[in-house]
Amino acid sequence: xxxxxxxxxxxxxxxxxxxxxxxxxxxxxxxxxxxxxxxxxxxxxxxxxxxxxxxxxxxxxxxxxxxxxxxxxxxxxxxxxxxxxxxxxxxxxxxxxxxxxxxxxxxxxxxxxxxxxxxxxxxxxxxxxxxxxxxxxxxxxxxxxxxxxxxxxxxxxxxxxxxxxxxxxxxxxxxxxxxxxxxxxxxxxxxxxxxxxxxxxxxxxxxxxxxxxxxxxxxxxxxxxxxxxxxxxxxxxxxx
Ligand code: URA
Numbered sequence: 187x188x189x190x191x192x193x194x195x196x197x198x199x200x201x202x203x204x205x206x207x208x209x210x211x212x213x214x215x216x217x218x219x220x221x222x223x224x225x226x227x228x229x230x231x232x233x234x235x236x237x238x239x240x241x242x243x244x245x246x247x248x249x250x251x252x253x254x255x256x257x258x259x260x261x262x263x264x265x266x267x268x269x270x271x272x273x274x275x276x277x278x279x280x281x282x283x284x285x286x287x288x289x290x291x292x293x294x295x296x297x298x299x300x301x302x303x304x305x306x307x308x309x310x311x312x313x314x315x316x317x318x319x320x321x322x323x324x325x326x327x328x329x330x331x332x333x334x335x336x337x338x339x340x341x342x343x344x345x346x347x348x349x350x351x352x353x354x355x356x357x358x359x360x361x362x363x364x365x366x367x368x369x370x371x372x373x374x375x376x377x378x379x380x381x382x383x384x385x386x387x388x389x390x391x392x393x394x395x396x397x398x399x400x401x402x403x404x405x406x407x408x409x410x411x412x413x414x415x416x417x418x419x420x421x422x423x424x425x426x
Contacts, residue, residue, distance in 0.1 A: 187233050192216065193226035199246065200279030201239060215240050249304035250285060251413040252276070253398070255405035256299040262290040269293050275408055276301070288312060289371055296407060297322075297392035298400040300421070311421065317369045318423055319354055321394035322376050324366055327386035330358045334383055338366060342382040347372070351379060365393075396421045 190198070196207035196216065210216055211226045217238040218230065235246035254272060256262075261269045264286065273281045280303070288300035288311045302308055310316065326334075335358055341350030354367040368375055377387040393400050397420035403411055413421075 187231060189229050189231050191227050191229050192218075192223055195230060195232060195235070195237070195246065196239070198283070199244065200277075200282035202282060210239065247412075249307070250280065250283070250302060251304065251307065251418055252280070252285065252301040252410050253400075253403055253405065253413055253417075254299045254301055254410040255400060255403070255407050256291055256296055257407040258294050258296050261293045262287040262299065272299060272301070276410055291392060292374065292377070292390070295390045295392065297390075298395055298398070298403075299392070300395065300413075301410075312371075314370065316423060318396045318421065319367050319369050319394075320371065320392060321365060321367050321399075323359065323391045323393055324364055324376055324380060324387045325389035326362050326364065326380060327388050328384075329361050330364050330385075332358075334385055335364065337383045338364075338379060342379050344372075344378045344382045351375070353379070362388075396423070 192211055193204055193207045196202075196210065197204050201207050201210060208226045211224060214222045214224055216223055218235070232246045232248070237244055237246070254275060256272060257275075259269045260272045260275065261267070262272055264271070272287055273285065276285065280301070283303045285301050285303045286308060288302060288308050291297065291299055300311060311318070335356050338353045338356045341352035343350045351368075351370060351372065354369050356364060356366045358364050366376060366379075372378070376390055380387045398413075398417055405411060
């Protein structure tokens with residue numbers, strides 16, 4: 187439980203600088219329990235607090251945990267150079283509260299991307315020690331063969347890697363498509379593994395992280411949602 191003045195609540199929730207939040211309040215744009223609050227010093231209990239800004243309903247969240255269905259041609263980098271950044275797909279409040287992608291997908295990769303402003307969560311999820319399976323559907327240039335699947339399961343040697351890397355599981359799902367599950371998150375790993383196995387990845391979609399499946403979130407490309415506690419639990423190694 188913590189009580190905070192309204193201007194600090196709004197600032198922490200990503201509504202701009204303290205000065206900007208004060209202006210919002212003074213302009214009568216902020217309401218709590220249906221009543222406009224014009225006093226920036228008015229103190230509210232943050233736990234469970236619902237508030238409106240410009241008529242839009244928000245719930246106080248000490249941290250946000252999001253899933254985004256990333257479309258192609260968006261970059262995960264904080265300073266995107268060739269394409270818009272994934273943050274541009276979210277309300278601007280999330281950039282103000284320093285929401286970041288958890289790990290990265292290539293600009294042309296689509297699918298499930300986690301985002302959060304909780305540094306401990308980002309760190310834990312990104313740790314190479316986490317061993318959380320990530321599921322990808324890869325479209326291949328050449329037809330998928332049983333030999334390709336066997337090779338990816340046995341392990342392929344990629345440049346700059348000390349030892350061969352193997353898929354946790356791999357299965358053909360169409361003539362030119364396979365589902366591959368990895369527990370490492372090396373740079374361009376799926377594309378490099380397919381190249382090392384003599385094929386070429388022409389499209390890639392991440393369909394699940396741990397027990398959290400994109401299909402169950404019901405997000406169209408470009409859409410995002412908050413993850414509730416049960417969904418976050420699916421991201422723990424034991425939640426798989
Ligand atoms: N592997 C890749 O090659 N690219 C991604 O974006 C994710 C995994």
